[in-house]
Amino acid sequence: MAGSDVKLLGAWQSPFVMRARIALNLKSVEYEFLEEKFGSKSDLLLKSNPVYKKIPVLLHHNRPICESLIIVQYVDETWTSGPSILPSDPYDCAIERFWAAYVDDKFFPSLFGIAKAESEEKKAEAIEQTKEMVVLLENAFKECSKGGEFFGGERIGFLDIALGSVVGWVRAVESMTGFQLSDKETTPGFARWAERFCTHEAVKEVMPGTETLIEFGKMALSNLPPTN
Amino acid sequence: MSKNDEVILLDFWASPFAMRVKIALAEKGIKFEAREEDIMAGKSELLLNSNPLHKKVPVLLHYGKPICESAIIVSYIDEVWPFPALLPTCYYARAQARFWADFVDKKVGFHPYYSETFLNLLPTCYYARTQARFWADFVDKKLFDGGCGIWRNNGDALELGKKEFIEILQVLEGALGGDFFGGDNFGFVDTIAIPHASWFYAYEQFGGFKVEDACPKLSAWIERCLKRDSVAKSLPDPSKVYEFLCMFRKMNGLD
Numbered sequence: 001m002a003g004s005d006v007k008l009l010g011a012w013q014s015p016f017v018m019r020a021r022i023a024l025n026l027k028s029v030e031y032e033f034l035e036e037k038f039g040s041k042s043d044l045l046l047k048s049n050p051v052y053k054k055i056p057v058l059l060h061h062n063r064p065i066c067e068s069l070i071i072v073q074y075v076d077e078t079w080t081s082g083p084s085i086l087p088s089d090p091y092d093c094a095i096e097r098f099w100a101a102y103v104d105d106k107f108f109p110s111l112f113g114i115a116k117a118e119s120e121e122k123k124a125e126a127i128e129q130t131k132e133m134v135v136l137l138e139n140a141f142k143e144c145s146k147g148g149e150f151f152g153g154e155r156i157g158f159l160d161i162a163l164g165s166v167v168g169w170v171r172a173v174e175s176m177t178g179f180q181l182s183d184k185e186t187t188p189g190f191a192r193w194a195e196r197f198c199t200h201e202a203v204k205e206v207m208p209g210t211e212t213l214i215e216f217g218k219m220a221l222s223n224l225p226p227t228n
Numbered sequence: 229m230s231k232n233d234e235v236i237l238l239d240f241w242a243s244p245f246a247m248r249v250k251i252a253l254a255e256k257g258i259k260f261e262a263r264e265e266d267i268m269a270g271k272s273e274l275l276l277n278s279n280p281l282h283k284k285v286p287v288l289l290h291y292g293k294p295i296c297e298s299a300i301i302v303s304y305i306d307e308v309w310p311f312p313a314l315l316p317t318c319y320y321a322r323a324q325a326r327f328w329a330d331f332v333d334k335k336v337g338f339h340p341y342y343s344e345t346f347l348n349l350l351p352t353c354y355y356a357r358t359q360a361r362f363w364a365d366f367v368d369k370k371l372f373d374g375g376c377g378i379w380r381n382n383g384d385a386l387e388l389g390k391k392e393f394i395e396i397l398q399v400l401e402g403a404l405g406g407d408f409f410g411g412d413n414f415g416f417v418d419t420i421a422i423p424h425a426s427w428f429y430a431y432e433q434f435g436g437f438k439v440e441d442a443c444p445k446l447s448a449w450i451e452r453c454l455k456r457d458s459v460a461k462s463l464p465d466p467s468k469v470y471e472f473l474c475m476f477r478k479m480n481g482l483d
Contacts, residue, residue, distance in 0.1 A: 090307035
């Protein structure tokens with residue numbers, strides 16, 4: 001009943017869409033995935049998200065929910081029989097939300113800045129900046145995981161989903177530039193966590209392979225800007 | 229009260245982001261100490277230690293532990309001190325769901341209509357919370373930067389900034405659910421949005437327009453909010469904000 005009318009508007013390559021899919025998978029919610037064609041926006045998307053006109057949009061009983069992290073919180077609250085995504089302690093919750101906001105406001109833009117850099121000099125700057133951010137995220141991992149395997153502790157949580165959704169793109173950028181943004185020596189926690197995240201049951205079927213993302217990235221850079 | 233029970237807010241009088249926290253604490257009746265940061269003199273040790281990443285106010289210190297980012301702080305306050313609720317709590321919906329489950333159990337046996345009814349109550353309520361988060365996030369993304377498009381510019385750039393700002397206000401006005409964003413009661417979105425209104429007089433002066441003319445419903449909402457104690461005592465005099473921004477504009481050669 002709660003799961004019988006769930007649709008997700010999205011695209012396979014979008015890390016934001018991936019967040020919603022991972023959350024739905026964690027809660028074992030069956031949903032219909034409506035793929036948006038790259039470079040155009042469907043009427044349903046424009047009608048469901050008139051403010052931003054962006055994917056992902058979750059439609060539950062035909063009611064739209066927009067913005068990926070807001071969708072993840074909605075999924076967490078609505079399907080209570082599955083494992084919790086946000087921690088129950090308000091302080092732990094605030095810390096995960098803080099770092100998720102950092103991922104969205106600083107880390108993503110810096111990462112995509114590497115791909116969009118107009119000169120080698122600017123690319124080198126963007127790479128250095130992003131590497132420094134990975135070090136900060138390594139420290140955040142130590143604080144949040146409390147010895148566990150994920151930011152959420154023993155199981156995947158809100159911050160794992162927020163940051164993990166971009167690991168595929170981190171690997172694609174590393175491959176395209178030949179630079180390592182994280183490795184087992186300087187940021188071992190981050191590197192091990194990324195491996196565990198990508199092989200998790202709820203993630204592996206929705207995380208695209210590095211080669212596929214590189215091909216898409218090259219195409220997107222040479223044509224229209226990405227929809228996100 | 230021990231030292232660790234203290235609620236301390238690292239504050240700046242003109243910051244709409246800090247005002248959000250003051251309103252939330254006032255709504256909940258929480259006593260706190262506001263420590264003013266002097267942004268001209270430099271940031272305090274406590275601020276730099278508590279928010280090493282962004283080095284910005286507001287920071288809430290609760291039991292000595294720092295919480296940063298205003299919307300996250302307001303969510304934290306709402307979770308730690310649940311009454312009165314800022315986000316819709318779903319307590320009523322849950323209670324109704326329990327009532328109907330009990331009714332079905334005692335009287336009816338399994339009846340598809342009643343199970344559908346109670347199963348649908350919870351998503352409706354969680355949807356209301358989600359909509360509140362969405363509009364608070366919209367305010368966060370658009371309102372302050374939209375205003376910067378006015379006070380940080382002059383000439384054609386200011387005119388464009390003004391046009392974009394009014395468009396943002398009109399979208400926001402469309403989200404008003406009643407007297408307040410969530411309907412009848414002052415809540416989460418109102419707490420996040422109303423502090424920005426203390427900067428509107430300044431925008432109106434620089435831009436030569438009136439919010440009341442462009443968005444009468446939003447203007448009426450502002451008046452309603454200002455009647456609340458929590459808001460009235462947390463917002464500065466708009467003319468002081470105007471003086472403050474005039475000084476910034478002079479310093480940056482805009483006037």
